[in-house]
Amino acid sequence: MTDTPVQDGPVTAGLTPADLELAQRREIDTPSSKCMRCGAEEALPLDSGVILSPWQIAYETYGTLNADRSNAILICHALTGDQYVASTNPVTRKPGWWTMLVGPGKPVDTDRYFVICSNVLGGCMGTTGPASTDPATGAPYALTLPLVTIRDMVRAQARLVEHLGIDTLFSVIGGSMGGMQVLQWASLFPQKVFSAIPIATGARHSSQNIAFHEVGRQAVMADPDWCGGAYLKAGKRPSKGLSVARMAAHITYMSDTSLHQKFGRNLQDREALTFGFDADFQIESYLRHQGMTFVDRFDANSYLYVTRAMDYFDLAAEHGGSLAKAFLRTNTRFCVISFTTDWLFPTSESKAVVRALNAAAANVSFVEVVSDRGHDAFLLDEPEMFRTVRGFLTGAARARGIPAPGGAA
Amino acid sequence: MTPATPSSSIVTIRGDHLVVCDLVPEGARVLDVGCEDGALLQLLTERRHIDGRGIELSQSGVNKAVARGLSVVQGDADMDLSDYPDNAFDVVILSQTLQATRDPKGVLEQLLRIGGQVIVSIPNFAHWRNRMQLLWRGRMPVTKYLSYQWYDTPNIHFCSIRDFVALVEEMDATVVKAVALSGQGDRIGFSAPWWLWNLIGEQAVFLLKR
Numbered sequence: 001m002t003d004t005p006v007q008d009g010p011v012t013a014g015l016t017p018a019d020l021e022l023a024q025r026r027e028i029d030t031p032s033s034k035c036m037r038c039g040a041e042e043a044l045p046l047d048s049g050v051i052l053s054p055w056q057i058a059y060e061t062y063g064t065l066n067a068d069r070s071n072a073i074l075i076c077h078a079l080t081g082d083q084y085v086a087s088t089n090p091v092t093r094k095p096g097w098w099t100m101l102v103g104p105g106k107p108v109d110t111d112r113y114f115v116i117c118s119n120v121l122g123g124c125m126g127t128t129g130p131a132s133t134d135p136a137t138g139a140p141y142a143l144t145l146p147l148v149t150i151r152d153m154v155r156a157q158a159r160l161v162e163h164l165g166i167d168t169l170f171s172v173i174g175g176s177m178g179g180m181q182v183l184q185w186a187s188l189f190p191q192k193v194f195s196a197i198p199i200a201t202g203a204r205h206s207s208q209n210i211a212f213h214e215v216g217r218q219a220v221m222a223d224p225d226w227c228g229g230a231y232l233k234a235g236k237r238p239s240k241g242l243s244v245a246r247m248a249a250h251i252t253y254m255s256d257t258s259l260h261q262k263f264g265r266n267l268q269d270r271e272a273l274t275f276g277f278d279a280d281f282q283i284e285s286y287l288r289h290q291g292m293t294f295v296d297r298f299d300a301n302s303y304l305y306v307t308r309a310m311d312y313f314d315l316a317a318e319h320g321g322s323l324a325k326a327f328l329r330t331n332t333r334f335c336v337i338s339f340t341t342d343w344l345f346p347t348s349e350s351k352a353v354v355r356a357l358n359a360a361a362a363n364v365s366f367v368e369v370v371s372d373r374g375h376d377a378f379l380l381d382e383p384e385m386f387r388t389v390r391g392f393l394t395g396a397a398r399a400r401g402i403p404a405p406g407g408a409a
Numbered sequence: 410m411t412p413a414t415p416s417s418s419i420v421t422i423r424g425d426h427l428v429v430c431d432l433v434p435e436g437a438r439v440l441d442v443g444c445e446d447g448a449l450l451q452l453l454t455e456r457r458h459i460d461g462r463g464i465e466l467s468q469s470g471v472n473k474a475v476a477r478g479l480s481v482v483q484g485d486a487d488m489d490l491s492d493y494p495d496n497a498f499d500v501v502i503l504s505q506t507l508q509a510t511r512d513p514k515g516v517l518e519q520l521l522r523i524g525g526q527v528i529v530s531i532p533n534f535a536h537w538r539n540r541m542q543l544l545w546r547g548r549m550p551v552t553k554y555l556s557y558q559w560y561d562t563p564n565i566h567f568c569s570i571r572d573f574v575a576l577v578e579e580m581d582a583t584v585v586k587a588v589a590l591s592g593q594g595d596r597i598g599f600s601a602p603w604w605l606w607n608l609i610g611e612q613a614v615f616l617l618k619r
Contacts, residue, residue, distance in 0.1 A: 335475065354482055
């Protein structure tokens with residue numbers, strides 16, 4: 001659900017908002033990363049009933065696929081993430097968003113595994129989304145793009161994985177909305193998923209979470225520059241609305257404790273209250289900063305589409321209300337991870353998944369990591385999470401017969 | 410990261426674990442409730458080639474077990490056993506944990522429902538050393554094996570070997586096999602009537618069936 005860890009300083013040193021906007025526009029149709037483009041013969045049927053064609057999926061890979069093609073790991077990104085999990089983002093020029101977890105010698109060791117990360121369907125970093133150019137009109141799709149679901153995202157990823165010549169993924173890993181994709185993968189393609197690590201996620205989006213998303217979407221739509229979704233054509237951007245949406249969402253990624261520790265009631269560059277509506281408090285200034293930097297790198301309609309995909313996610317509903325049935329006869333090994341202060345996807349949501357997996361007699365591990373950093377914890381330096389992921393993957397690699405970098409199995 | 414953890418890495422194997430190991434059939438589906446750091450599950454995987462799962466309350470225990478490559482969930486014998494379907498496992502193990510549960514009878518009921526066979530090990534509160542402390546000093550027993558004071562012990566439902574056997578009978582289950590052990594986990598290598606084991610066994614391992 002979140003993208004970048006909590007940042008303090010300017011995130012895009014040396015780049016003006018205009019530079020960023022230009023770079024972001026360029027990435028939408030012509031990503032700097034690898035990209036699989038599918039024509040009419042490879043059309044993608046969506047849950048909405050619409051058949052999408054043509055479409056494209058932008059992705060990055062790290063490490064080397066082994067001769068057995070058995071060491072591939074798919075990383076699924078969260079709400080506003082992208083394919084640059086462990087390499088520099090071409091728009092913001094910031095390092096990858098999960099470099100603490102993914103890289104040479106890291107828990108997801110790119111010396112050992114072949115790592116794939118793609119931009120989600122509905123996104124704005126090179127995979128088809130509402131900002132992409134509709135070949136029928138030559139203009140951006142805007143709201144004419146059909147709504148997409150988490151299952152659509154996963155089906156698109158499955159096409160990519162197939163295209164890369166991989167039958168079975170050694171692991172599918174993701175947090176928040178990425179974790180939803182992990183669960184969807186394991187349920188939809190159990191024979192293609194050897195192991196799965198859903199982190200800080202749930203098998204459905206809760207009423208409270210839908211509510212927060214609705215606030216964000218309404219903020220975007222209330223901005224006159226949204227232009228009924230056709231802002232790109234009108235040469236405008238609903239920056240104010242999207243910024244407010246991001247500010248509201250950002251609160252849900254943190255915890256009361258982490259906010260209090262970081263900001264308390266401290267004032268921003270002033271000695272006393274101003275008796276006005278300036279950002280008197282540091283937390284206000286911080287949120288405004290988060291909102292402002294977000295609009296430069298993210299498309300507003302994309303935000304509407306991807307939040308909606310999360311809202312629609314309900315894995316049990318696909319199986320007559322029984323989550324256990326979503327995983328029946330699965331051979332996938334699961335490692336479910338939650339964080340103590342995550343109130344967006346609280347441990348109870350993860351436990352519901354674990355309960356269902358137990359009822360389906362699945363092979364499941366579950367760890368609740370003690371952290372005071374709320375939902376964002378999954379993107380931050382959490383040694384306990386790293387140890388768990390490393391240990392789980394090492395055990396699974398042994399079972400799968402993937403040699404360690406040193407050579408020993 | 411150390412790659413595999415071969416059996417040679419196990420320095421000492423607990424005596425009660427060896428007794429449990431003898432009771433578990435080759436290749437069984439096993440659930441270890443209160444599996445700590447997964448030492449027993451690992452032993453059973455290596456020696457009996459089981460398909461093993463664990464439940465453990467402490468986060469550090471779960472993390473160590475998962476890091477060993479075992480499938481362990483963080484959970485609680487009192488709360489989480491009801492999630493498992495009937496006869497989900499060939500063998501369910503509850504090692505030195507029953508006395509720390511809130512509802513031992515309810516837990517035992519769940520174990521018998523989930524597992525074809527149930528292995529339970531318990532500390533024996535009626536061991537002669539405990540009896541002596543209570544009789545001569547009038548104090549709650551504190552021994553090397555049960556080293557807690559009454560006010561800080563996690564063991565809130567102590568029983569004796571005879572108490573446990575009586576409960577099993579009351580629940581219409583049968584004791585298929587029983588082994589009495591010393592505090593160090595050494596087998597008391599002769600069969601004796603329950604009253605004698607109840608006096609000299611510091612702990613006991615039971616194989617139950619219903």
